[in-house]
């Protein structure tokens with residue numbers, strides 16, 4: 001679709017092209033991030049611990065958990081109250097303790113041991129469905145485990161990714177962003193890993209919930225939000241309550 005007519009006319013990107021353009025621009029700006037392999041079960045526990053808390057407190061909670069119990073097998077055998085007190089620093093400790101212990105139990109019930117390698121034998125959508133049946137595991141947690149521990153092409157979106165992608169006009173401000181983002185992206189795990197990490201970085205450093213620093217943003221030429229808001233004026237931003245994530 002033509003965006004304008006005249007000497008400065010440009011071709012509007014379709015959404016599939018736009019999301020890979022975003023990945024390219026973020027890699028050009030920040031460099032390709034190093035993606036380290038993650039143990040699947042540790043990754044699962046860490047992601048459950050990350051719910052509603054900062055990365056720092058998630059890491060502290062995990063460290064405290066492992067210091068207290070040494071192995072995740074010991075966590076599985078521990079009383080809920082002991083697990084909850086070990087992860088208290090991350091908040092929601094009762095709920096997270098229940099989710100972690102129940103998830104570890106289900107893994108052992110399925111595999112006979114604490115091991116998720118059987119997910120390698122499933123198609124991505126089957127592996128996703130299995131993980132989503134675990135307590136405390138939603139599309140973000142399941143996607144993080146599959147993408148970063150199994151190199152499966154399942155893209156997880158957190159609050160930063162949701163905000164950036166909705167401002168870029170690729171997803172609605174509300175609702176589950178995962179089906180649409182996974183439909184738009186090519187099934188390329190490395191691209192998805194890089195896009196995930198770098199979009200979170202953009203959301204933290206530049207595309208802030210209340211006052212996005214659009215002047216510094218490498219995505220501004222294709223951003224839908226900036227076309228209807230002038231971030232220099234606070235009142236313009238506060239009108240867009242729907243785009244502000246808590």
Ligand code: SF4
Nearest residue numbers: 207212214217220223
């Ligand atoms: S131009 Fe502004 S609103 Fe758009 S993605 Fe960048 S920082 Fe966010």
